[in-house]
Amino acid sequence: xxxxxxxxxTEILLGDIINTNAQYLAKELASLGISVYHQSVxxxxxxxxxxxxxxxxxxxxLVITTGGLGPTKDDLTKEFASEYFNKKLILxxxxxxxxxxxxxxxxxxxxxxxKKQAYFPEGSTILKNDYGTAPGCIIDGNDxxxxxxxxxxxxxxPMFENYVIPYLMKYQQGVLVSKVLRICGIxxxxxxxxxxxxxxxxxxxxxxxxxxxxxxxxxxTAKADNEEEALNLIQPMxxxxxxxxxxxxxxxxxxxxEEEVGKVLIKNNLTISTAESCTGGLLAGRLINYPGIxxxxxxxxxxxxxxxxxxxxxxxxxxxxxxxxxxxxxAAEMAEGIAKVAGTDIGISTTGIAGPGGATKDKPVGLVYIxxxxxxxxxxxxxxxxxxxxxVRDRSVTTAIDWLRRELNRL
Amino acid sequence: xxxxxxxxxTEILLGDIINTNAQYLAKELASLGISVYHQSVxxxxxxxxxxxxxxxxxxxxLVITTGGLGPTKDDLTKEFASEYFNKKLILxxxxxxxxxxxxxxxxxxxxxxxKKQAYFPEGSTILKNDYGTAPGCIIDGNDxxxxxxxxxxxxxxPMFENYVIPYLMKYQQGVLVSKVLRICGIxxxxxxxxxxxxxxxxxxxxxxxxxxxxxxxxxxTAKADNEEEALNLIQPMxxxxxxxxxxxxxxxxxxxxEEEVGKVLIKNNLTISTAESCTGGLLAGRLINYPGIxxxxxxxxxxxxxxxxxxxxxxxxxxxxxxxxxxxxxAAEMAEGIAKVAGTDIGISTTGIAGPGGATKDKPVGLVYIxxxxxxxxxxxxxxxxxxxxxVRDRSVTTAIDWLRRELNRL
Numbered sequence: 012x013x014x015x016x017x018x019x020x021t022e023i024l025l026g027d028i029i030n031t032n033a034q035y036l037a038k039e040l041a042s043l044g045i046s047v048y049h050q051s052v053x054x055x056x057x058x059x060x061x062x063x064x065x066x067x068x069x070x071x072x073l074v075i076t077t078g079g080l081g082p083t084k085d086d087l088t089k090e091f092a093s094e095y096f097n098k099k100l101i102l103x104x105x106x107x108x109x110x111x112x113x114x115x116x117x118x119x120x121x122x123x124x125x126k127k128q129a130y131f132p133e134g135s136t137i138l139k140n141d142y143g144t145a146p147g148c149i150i151d152g153n154d155x156x157x158x159x160x161x162x163x164x165x166x167x168x169p170m171f172e173n174y175v176i177p178y179l180m181k182y183q184q185g186v187l188v189s190k191v192l193r194i195c196g197i198x199x200x201x202x203x204x205x206x207x208x209x210x211x212x213x214x215x216x217x218x219x220x221x222x223x224x225x226x227x228x229x230x231x232t233a234k235a236d237n238e239e240e241a242l243n244l245i246q247p248m249x250x251x252x253x254x255x256x257x258x259x260x261x262x263x264x265x266x267x268x269e270e271e272v273g274k275v276l277i278k279n280n281l282t283i284s285t286a287e288s289c290t291g292g293l294l295a296g297r298l299i300n301y302p303g304i305x306x307x308x309x310x311x312x313x314x315x316x317x318x319x320x321x322x323x324x325x326x327x328x329x330x331x332x333x334x335x336x337x338x339x340x341x342a343a344e345m346a347e348g349i350a351k352v353a354g355t356d357i358g359i360s361t362t363g364i365a366g367p368g369g370a371t372k373d374k375p376v377g378l379v380y381i382x383x384x385x386x387x388x389x390x391x392x393x394x395x396x397x398x399x400x401x402x403v404r405d406r407s408v409t410t411a412i413d414w415l416r417r418e419l420n421r422l
Numbered sequence: 423x424x425x426x427x428x429x430x431x432t433e434i435l436l437g438d439i440i441n442t443n444a445q446y447l448a449k450e451l452a453s454l455g456i457s458v459y460h461q462s463v464x465x466x467x468x469x470x471x472x473x474x475x476x477x478x479x480x481x482x483x484l485v486i487t488t489g490g491l492g493p494t495k496d497d498l499t500k501e502f503a504s505e506y507f508n509k510k511l512i513l514x515x516x517x518x519x520x521x522x523x524x525x526x527x528x529x530x531x532x533x534x535x536x537k538k539q540a541y542f543p544e545g546s547t548i549l550k551n552d553y554g555t556a557p558g559c560i561i562d563g564n565d566x567x568x569x570x571x572x573x574x575x576x577x578x579x580p581m582f583e584n585y586v587i588p589y590l591m592k593y594q595q596g597v598l599v600s601k602v603l604r605i606c607g608i609x610x611x612x613x614x615x616x617x618x619x620x621x622x623x624x625x626x627x628x629x630x631x632x633x634x635x636x637x638x639x640x641x642x643t644a645k646a647d648n649e650e651e652a653l654n655l656i657q658p659m660x661x662x663x664x665x666x667x668x669x670x671x672x673x674x675x676x677x678x679x680e681e682e683v684g685k686v687l688i689k690n691n692l693t694i695s696t697a698e699s700c701t702g703g704l705l706a707g708r709l710i711n712y713p714g715i716x717x718x719x720x721x722x723x724x725x726x727x728x729x730x731x732x733x734x735x736x737x738x739x740x741x742x743x744x745x746x747x748x749x750x751x752x753a754a755e756m757a758e759g760i761a762k763v764a765g766t767d768i769g770i771s772t773t774g775i776a777g778p779g780g781a782t783k784d785k786p787v788g789l790v791y792i793x794x795x796x797x798x799x800x801x802x803x804x805x806x807x808x809x810x811x812x813x814v815r816d817r818s819v820t821t822a823i824d825w826l827r828r829e830l831n832r833l
Contacts, residue, residue, distance in 0.1 A: 024458045026449030038437030047435045050463035200493035200535050221433050291710035292703030295724045299702035302778055310730035313706045313722030367713055397527040400713055
C-alpha cells in the first residue's frame with residue numbers, strides 16, 4: 012500500500028508553524044509497513060486544495076490529510092473528499108451532541124460553522140476527537156482510502172493512534188523492521204563507495220546512508236511477515252557491512268559516541284579527566300552528555316593561557332618554549348598532567364588553532380593535537396581540520412572521543 | 423512571483439528527520455514578498471523526483487529544492503533540473519578545487535561521487551557552500567527559476583541568506599530591509615504579549631517574533647524605495663520595542679550573547695575564568711565561541727567531583743558538608759576560588775542537578791546555582807529549570823552569560 016500525507020494550512024506555507032504532523036505520520040506509516048512516496052502541503056484555498064487532493068489520490072492508495080476540518084468557510088477538506096467519492100455530506104447526531112456539549116462546558120454559544128463539523132460523507136467512519144471539536148473520518152471506496160484528521164497535533168496524534176491504526180491494521184501485510192548502524196571516522200561519500208555493491212544490489216532489505224553532524228548512519232530496512240523474519244533478513248546484510256566498515260561502526264540505534272564510550276568506561280571502572288585548550292570545555296561537555304558518566308568523569312581543566320597549562324596540568328615551561336602551545340609535545344604533557352593531577356586512569360587533551368586568528372606559517376587554522384594518556388602511556392594525534400572555528404572545535408571533540416573509543420576496544 | 427519548496431530525501435518520507443528547511447524557506451520567502459502555494463517532499467527515487475520537479479515547475483515560477491546534491495548515485499536533483507532546462511552538466515574547476523582542497527586537508531582520498539558535486543548545469547549560477555562540500559546553484563531560463571540547495575540546514579541556511587536572497591532581490595520592487603533584535607531572558611510568548619499592540623498594528627514595517635534556542639529574535643522588515651527610507655521606517659518601531667523590552671534586547675543582527683559579553687570584557691580589559699560542575703565545560707565552551715576571547719579568558723575548571731572542587735578551586739570541606747555540592751554557598755566559593763586561582767577579575771561558576779539522576783527531595787532536577795565573582799564581591803543566583811538534562815545545562819549556560827552581561831552593563 013502506497014500512502015501520501017497532505018497537510019492543509021496556510022500557516023505552514025507561511026512558515027509560521029512547522030509541519031510536525033508529517034513527520035509523525037511518516038514514522039507511524041513506516042512502522043506499519045506502508046510506504047510514503049510523497050508529502051505535500053497546500054493552503055486553505057479551495058481550488059488548490061481540490062487539485063492537491065485529487066493528485067494525491069491519483070498516485071497513492073491511502074491519502075491522509077491533516078487540517079482543514081475547522082468551523083470556517085476556508086475549511087474545505089471534508090467537502091472535497093466527499094466530492095471525490097461522490098458522497099453526500101450528512102449530519103451525524105452523535106457528533107453534533109458532542110460538539111454542543113463541548114461548547115456548553117466552555118460556556119460559548121455554538122454557531123453554524125461548528126455545526127458543519129458534525130457533517131460527514133455518507134458511509135464514512137467517523138473518528139472521535141477526544142481533545143477538540145473537529146472529528147475526523149475515513150472514507151473508503153474504489154480501492155482508495157482517505158483519512159481526514161484535524162490539524163492540531165494534540166488532537167491529531169491521539170486520533171491516529173486510537174482509531175486510525177486499528178483501522179489500517181486490516182490492510183497490513185507483514186511488518187517493516189529497521190536497524191540503524193552508527194558510523195564514525197569516515198565520510199558519507201567514502202562509506203557509500205565502500206559498500207556501493209551492497210547498495211546497488213539492495214532489494215529486501217534495503218539500505219540507506221545518511222550524513223549526520225560528524226557521523227553517518229546506515230539504515231537497513233526489511234519487510235517480512237513478522238519481526239523475527241525481518242531481523243533474519245537484516246542479519247546477513249549487517250554482517251557484510253560490518254565486515255567492510257569494521258571499527259567505524261560504533262553503535263546501533265539511538266546512541267552516541269559519548270554514550271558508547273561512557274558505557275565502556277563505567278563497565279571497566281576506568282576514570283577519566285580532560286585538559287582542553289582549543290576546544291575550551293566542549294570535550295568535557297560532550298562526554299558528560301551521557302548521564303551515567305559522573306561516576307567515572309572526575310574533572311577537567313580548560314587551560315587557555317600558557318600559565319594555566321603550567322600551573323593546572325604541569326606542562327613544562329621548556330616544552331612550551333621549545334615547541335609552542337600547539338604541539339604534539341604539549342598535548343602529551345597536558346593529557347598525562349591532568350590524569351596525574353586528577354588521579355584518573357585516562358587523561359585526554361586538545362590543543363590547536365581553532366581560528367580565525369592565531370595561525371602562523373607553520374601552524375595553520377585547523378591544526379589540532381590530541382593527547383591521550385591511557386594504560387600508563389601517552390600518545391598523540393595530529394589533525395588538520397578544514398572549516399570554521401565551530402567546525403574545527405566540533406571535529407576535534409568528535410575525533411578525540413572516537414579515538415578514545417578505538418583505544419578502549421584494544422584494552 | 424509564485425514559489426514552491428521541494429524537499430528531496432527519503433529520510434523525510436520515513437519520518438527520520440523533520441523538514442525544518444521548508445519552514446525556514448517559507449518564512450524567508452514570505453518576508454521577501456514571494457508567495458508559496460505548495461510545499462512537497464519526495465524521496466531519493468529518480469522517476470518520482472523528476473515528476474515532482476516538473477510538477478513544481480508547472481505550477482510555480484520559482485522552485486527551491488533542498489537535498490539530493492550529495493555524492494551518491496541517489497543524489498539526482500541537479501541532473502533532473504538540467505534535463506528540464508535542456509542544459510548539459512559541465513565541470514566547474516573552482517568547485518572541484520575547493521572540494522579537492524577540503525578532502526586533502528582531511529587527508530581523505532576524493533572519489534568519483536565527490537567529483538560529481540563539482541558539475542553544474544551550463545550557464546547556472548554556482549552557490550558556494552561555506553559549510554560543506556556540496557555547492558548549490560541557480561538555473562534561470564524560460565521565465566522559470568530553480569534554486570538547488572543542499573539538505574543539511576547548517577549548509578542550506580547560510581547559502582540561502584548569503585547568495586540566494588541577493589539573487590532574488592533583483593525580482594523585488596524597491597528594497598526590503600530587515601533589522602533583527604536579539605532578545606534574552608524573556609520567553610517568546612511573554613515578549614509577543616508585551617509588544618502585542620505593535621504586532622497587531624504592523625503594516626510597513628512588519629515585525630515577526632521567532633523563538634530560538636534560549637533566546638528570541640524580533641525581525642523588523644520595511645519595504646521602501648531605498649535603504650535609507652527603509653531604515654527610517656524601522657527606526658520608530660525599533661525605539662518603541664526597545665522602550666518596552668529594555669535590557670532584554672542584547673544585540674542587533676548576527677551576534678550572540680557570548681560575543682556581546684566578549685566585546686565588553688575585551689574593551690574594559692577584564693579577565694575571566696570559569697568553574698563548572700553541572701554544565702561540565704559548556705559554559706567555557708560557549709564563552710570561547712567568540713574568537714577574540716582568548717585575550718581575556720584565562721582558564722576554566724570542570725570540577726565534577728567534590729575532591730576537584732576542593733583542590734582546584736578551593737571550595738571548603740565544611741561548606742560541602744554543611745550545604746552540599748549543589749548550593750548557593752558552594753557556587754559562591756567556586757566563583758571566587760577560580761578567580762583567585764587564575765588571577766582573573768571575574769570568576770563565574772555553576773553547580774546543579776542536570777538529571778536524570780542525582781535529585782533528592784530538597785534538590786530536584788533543574789535546581790542550579792550560578793556564582794558570579796565580579797568587582798571584588800561574589801553573588802549567586804538560584805535557577806529552577808524545567809526540562810531534560812540537555813535543557814538544564816543549556817539554560818544554565820545562557821542564564822549565566824546573560825547575568826554576566828547585565829552585571830557588566832552596571833560597572
